[in-house]
Amino acid sequence: MPRAVRFHQHGGPEVLRIETVGVAPPARNEVQIRVKALGLNRAEALLRRGTYIETASFPSGLGLEAAGIVEAVGEDVANLAPGGAVSIVPPISMVRWPAYAELANFPAALVVRHPPELGFEAAAAVWMQYLTAYGALVDIAGLGRGDVVAITAASSSVGLAAIQIAKRIGAVPVGLTRTSAKRQALLDVGAAQVVVTEEEDIRAQLADIAGANGVRVVFDAVGGPAFEPLTAALSPGGILIEYGGLSPEPTPFPLFNVLGKSLTLRGYLVHEIVRDPKRLAPAKAFILGGLSDGTLKPIIARTFRFEEIVEAHRFLESNTQFGKIVVTI
Template identity: 45%
Template sequence: MATHTTHRAHTTDTTHAPRTPRATRARTVFFDEIGGPEVLTLREVALDEPGPGEVRVRVDAVGLNRAEALFRSGDYYYPATLPGSRLGYEASGVVESVGAGVTAFAPGDPVLTGPGIEMSAQGVYAERVVLPVDSVLPRPAPLDAVTGAALWLAYSSAYGGLVEVGGLRAGDHVVINAASSGVGVAAIQTAARIGAFPVAVTRTAAKRQRLLDLGAARVIVSDEEDVPKEVRRLTDGRGAELVFDAVGGPGLPELATAATTGGTVVTYGWLGGGTMRMPLNWPLTVHGYNNVEMTSTAEGRRRVNAFLASGVQDGSLRPVVGEVLHGLERIGDAHRLLESNAHVGKVVVTVEHGDG
């Protein structure tokens, strides 16, 4: 386990300020400028009661995603509204109260957040959040708060990208790069669940055995092996039916040569930066995947949630938590860990409530 220097987020001094009841206030993570983890701060804000169609959730844990680090650093596909942007898509907690017209949830229900959140205004790095009911879903019963915070975004992205867009089928080979990330692990398990062969790509050999233990059929170490050449060796020269790409950028054309003629490339991330130059004569289908498109409709959410709930119940989908940090004060440390790529699975931060 890596050793990390603690950098506590700044907190407003409320020692002498009048306080309203704890249930209507929440420490919340904000940032006022683009930058590294050091720009993250904690502030206490007042919460309104949920209005019609809204739910108030006591957050017990937040799951970090690479998207949030990109958002904080100004590299995400939509910009933060500054100053005073919030942050975070994914939280696990308990319903505290519901607004008029909400019948799907009641106080005390364990829930997750994720669909349809706009981070600047609705980011869930907080003690409590008020969200539209469509941005909240039941937490599958076998999962506790910490494990629940590692489920929704990673596994919905894997299901949507692999199955709904990529058309992955039993017997197919799928190449998964950034395989030790939250989405990468989810993609390995999702592919295995439907009977496909997940070929995990990781940069160093240190993560090979862990990825095999998590369900990868093969692991290719990109710092030591030629990925397209190795994929073709594993598939008797055919190539993979699907490439599931988290990196994009200038390296995508070479990675895509691991696909079979007539195969599919689904790219869902842009960690590589830069411009992708696509050959005009590629015998491939290339899709850009945005999880919002999959989860913005009631029908899309229904299919995603059914797949996730059934997979958790039968044990084939097992959210992996790489490291847990305790307290929102550790959010800067959590972002540093996320960007170090030293972990396998999800980085989770627990939220500690003084009111028990």
């Protein structure tokens, strides 16, 4: 029988187990994938620890991204056939459709034939990061040419995707990172400027970079005390999109910045793009176009073997990676 990663209780990486499991044939409108590579996401660590927006039912699988070969198709699936190389748009529920497995079923609407030049490792590192960044920057904020966008947690896979998307549009991406260790690497991948948050004054640096027009968009994964200087740097009518909560400190509401400049503060989950076909279609077209013309290129921090899933999760939680963590099968 095929193997899958499951956990029987909440906890650290050590609760993950590789077990043999039975896999049902794909249901109607589902596709069964022989998985070749997995992309790791912080959401999976949260589910494992019991702090995710979804609740695990033990024993629970996990995982949101995969790439592989179509093994079988369910009834009413017309545009995919066994043998095709595909990757997976993250489903709404990883408990219902877990990706950490040698053989897995997914909704056909979320199975994508990726560009043939993209290998399985790179394909497994595409959809969560680019869809998350696209949904925030393009679909919601309407980022345009010349707009300055401040991107926190810039060395994460989503942060790097946001830098690439902003560059593709012609906007000005400014990466924010805690220490200077990753400054040059962020500049090398396309950040116009880098602000080191533990060493520099965030508001002053962003004001100097953005000039009189200010920062139109903040794309934030952190929250915490930085909300005040980030909103202070926004231009009148600017928008801060929050998609994470990495800071362990409380997040203050910057009342006078919001009132004085008519700011928009908006929470965002990639699910709102995934569950809406009218919004997902242009997002997929933009991303596939960028992959084909080379303006979007997944950056892989490190690759692990399937048998090293515990070590991969430890690395995920170390916060030392630059880009995406991939596991191969």
